[in-house]
Amino acid sequence: MPKDETSYNAQILMRAGFIDKVGAGIYTFLPLGLRVLNKISNIVREEMNAIGGQELLMPGLTPKEVWETTGRWETFDALFRLAGSDKREYALGATHEEIIVPLAKKHIFSYKELPLYLYQVQTKFRNELRAKAGLIRGREFLMKDLYSFHADEADLNEYYKVAQKAYFKIFERVGLLNTTYLTFASGGAFSKYSHEFQTVTQAGEDTIHICDDCQLAINAEIIEEQKSCPNCGRTDLRVTTAVETGNIFKLRTKFSAPFNLAYKDAKGEQKIIEMGCYGIGPSRIMGTVVEVHHDERGLVWPEEIAPFKAHLIRLIGGDEEKVGQAADKLHTDLLAAGIETLYDDRAGKMAGEKFIEADLIGCPYRLVMSEKTVKEGSVEIKGRNSQKIELVKLNKIIERLK
Ligand SMILES: [Zn+2]
Numbered sequence: 001m002p003k004d005e006t007s008y009n010a011q012i013l014m015r016a017g018f019i020d021k022v023g024a025g026i027y028t029f030l031p032l033g034l035r036v037l038n039k040i041s042n043i044v045r046e047e048m049n050a051i052g053g054q055e056l057l058m059p060g061l062t063p064k065e066v067w068e069t070t071g072r073w074e075t076f077d078a079l080f081r082l083a084g085s086d087k088r089e090y091a092l093g094a095t096h097e098e099i100i101v102p103l104a105k106k107h108i109f110s111y112k113e114l115p116l117y118l119y120q121v122q123t124k125f126r127n128e129l130r131a132k133a134g135l136i137r138g139r140e141f142l143m144k145d146l147y148s149f150h151a152d153e154a155d156l157n158e159y160y161k162v163a164q165k166a167y168f169k170i171f172e173r174v175g176l177l178n179t180t181y182l183t184f185a186s187g188g189a190f191s192k193y194s195h196e197f198q199t200v201t202q203a204g205e206d207t208i209h210i211c212d213d214c215q216l217a218i219n220a221e222i223i224e225e226q227k228s229c230p231n232c233g234r235t236d237l238r239v240t241t242a243v244e245t246g247n248i249f250k251l252r253t254k255f256s257a258p259f260n261l262a263y264k265d266a267k268g269e270q271k272i273i274e275m276g277c278y279g280i281g282p283s284r285i286m287g288t289v290v291e292v293h294h295d296e297r298g299l300v301w302p303e304e305i306a307p308f309k310a311h312l313i314r315l316i317g318g319d320e321e322k323v324g325q326a327a328d329k330l331h332t333d334l335l336a337a338g339i340e341t342l343y344d345d346r347a348g349k350m351a352g353e354k355f356i357e358a359d360l361i362g363c364p365y366r367l368v369m370s371e372k373t374v375k376e377g378s379v380e381i382k383g384r385n386s387q388k389i390e391l392v393k394l395n396k397i398i399e400r401l402k
Contacts, residue, residue, distance in 0.1 A: 008203060009290040010134030016299055016360045018307075025131025025139035032361065033286075035307040037142065040282040041121050043173045043304065044144045047166045051159075053119045053146050058099045060123055064089040066098035070258050078126040092125035097255040097277065100147045105261050108273065111151050114263060115159065119146035121282065133205060135287025136243055146278040149256075151263065156250060156274045163278050167197055167246050174285055175302025179292055180245060181217040183208050184230055187250070193222075193230075197246035197280075203291040204241035211237055243288050246280040299362030300384050308342040310334060310401060311363040313354045316347060318371025327369040330379060330394065337398045341367075359384070365401060 005011050005021060013019045018033030029037050045055065064081075067073035073081075073091070080092040093099070100118060108116065124143040131139050146163070150156040164182065171180045176199050183198040198208045198217055207220035211229035218226050218237065228235045256262075256273045265271050286305075293300045303309065312334070314327035327345060334341040342363060344354055351370075358366045368380040378391040381400070392400055 005134065006132050007134030007136065007287075008294075009136065009287040012294060012299060012360075013135070013287075013290060016362070019135070023139075025128055025137065027135065027138065032307045036286055036301070036305055037282055039305045040174055040285050041142065041144070044170055044280060044282060045121065047170050047173075048117075048119050048144065048146055050169075051117070051162050051166045052115075053117045055120060056118055057120050057122060058093065058096050058103075060093045060125065062091050062093050062096075062099055064091065066102065067091055070098055070255060072098065078128055080125045080127045093122070094124055094126050095277075095279075096120070096122075096145055097147070097251070097275075101255050101259045101261050101275075104147075104149055104273070105259055108149060108261070108263055111263055111265050114149055114151045114273070115155055116149040117146060117159075118149075119144060119278075124281075133203065133287070135283050136203065136291075137205070138283060141281055142283040143279060143281045148276040148278070149261075150274040150276070151265065151271070153252070153274055156252070156276050160248065160250060160276055163248055163276070164195070167248070167278075167280065170280065171197065171199075171245070173304050175289055175293060175305065176245065176285070181208065181210055181215060181242070183217040183219050183242075183244075184222065184226060185219040185247070186222050191250045191252060194247060194249045196244045198242035199245045199288050199292065200240050200242045201288060201291040202241060203288075204243040206242050206244055207239060208242045209237035209239050217242075243284070243291070245285055245288050246278075248278045249276060251275040251277055294362075297356070298360035301362045301364065303364045306362070306364050308340045308363045310339055310341045310365045310367050311358045311361065312341050312343045312367045312369070313351075313358060314343075314345045315351050315354070315368060315370040316349075317351075319374075323369055323371055323374050326374045326394075330367070330369060330397070333398065334401070337402070339398065339401050367397070 020028040079094050082090050084090055121144045125140050128139050131137055148159050171177045180197050180199045183196040184193045185196045187193045208217040209223055210217045211234050214229055214231040216231055252274055253272045256275050261273045262270045312331055331343045362384055364384050366382045373380050378393050379397050381392050382389045
């Protein structure tokens with residue numbers, strides 16, 4: 001295990017060749033890791049597009065002036081502040097209300113342009129003191145942030161519920177649905193609560209109180225003000241640790257007012273726009289999935305975000321040319337059928353070593369071609385989560401994997 005890394009998710013991802021550590025909370029995504037990260041990001045994109053989101057890309061480098069407008073140049077603790085050679089100051093984007101609100105002001109004038117939903121999937125920077133949780137709390141991380149713009153509070157409230165449902169679809173697709181709870185958290189000045197999505201794992205940095213009847217939770221930070229389930233009133237809540245894997249806020253006019261982001265209603269009156277924001281971090285999701293889905297042998301990826309669906313191993317021994325040709329052909333056939341396959345055709349590695357690595361990497365299906373399987377016109381298949389090894393005829397394997 002890498003010595004200076006204390007989190008399980010980063011340790012195992014480094015050992016399995018998914019990421020490389022550059023510094024505390026700073027990682028390179030290697031080819032295997034980037035495949036997983038891109039799959040998670042694309043699931044998030046699909047679910048945001050399905051609720052009307054339009055993707056854009058804002059800069060990571062942002063001028064001091066916009067942060068002064070909202071007062072956050074002084075108050076945002078984890079903001080990376082830096083000086084440019086033009087003697088002006090900048091911040092590395094930690095969140096993007098300060099960029100998107102002035103942008104919206106250039107495009108929204110009338111109620112006819114509302115509602116509007118804009119999002120990005122972008123690298124964010126936070127000057128975290130404690131960057132010891134691997135991908136769960138990075139100094140640089142990938143984030144999807146969606147911002148919604150509404151004519152009134154009722155419209156914001158309606159979309160807020162739509163976004164909650166979309167978030168649960170994301171958690172279902174990345175394999176975290178059963179361990180993730182909608183959690184009441186502090187709302188700040190503009191609403192009683194915000195909502196977090198908290199995923200239960202020992203690696204969590206937060207404490208939540210779960211109502212098992214309602215599948216809701218309360219963040220420990222507000223348990224003194226909210227001691228019972230907000231839905232059913234139950235008070236014997238289950239206390240556990242969890243990771244905040246998403247959050248949604250009714251911003252109301254917190255950021256639209258300082259920038260005077262307004263529109264003309266049907267009567268021609270100027271009104272301040274109501275806003276919501278909705279965050280979820282693909283890199284943090286990846287770290288959390290690793291904490292939730294692993295065993296003593298390594299990673300166990302949920303199928304939709306696995307780097308590859310199949311891990312094809314070619315064994316040495318016997319008639320190597322014949323086995324090699326059969327394995328190469330199977331690899332070509334799998335790719336042609338659209339089945340993403342990692343092919344271990346390395347010579348000089350023993351079967352045991354290849355099996356250990358396949359378990360560590362954690363693709364859903366392991367396929368083995370050996371002299372024995374070639375003789376039978378078959379390939380051996382084993383699920384990562386299963387002990388059962390089966391021989392499947394070569395002409396049936398694609399159907400089986402589809
Ligand atoms: Zn309840």
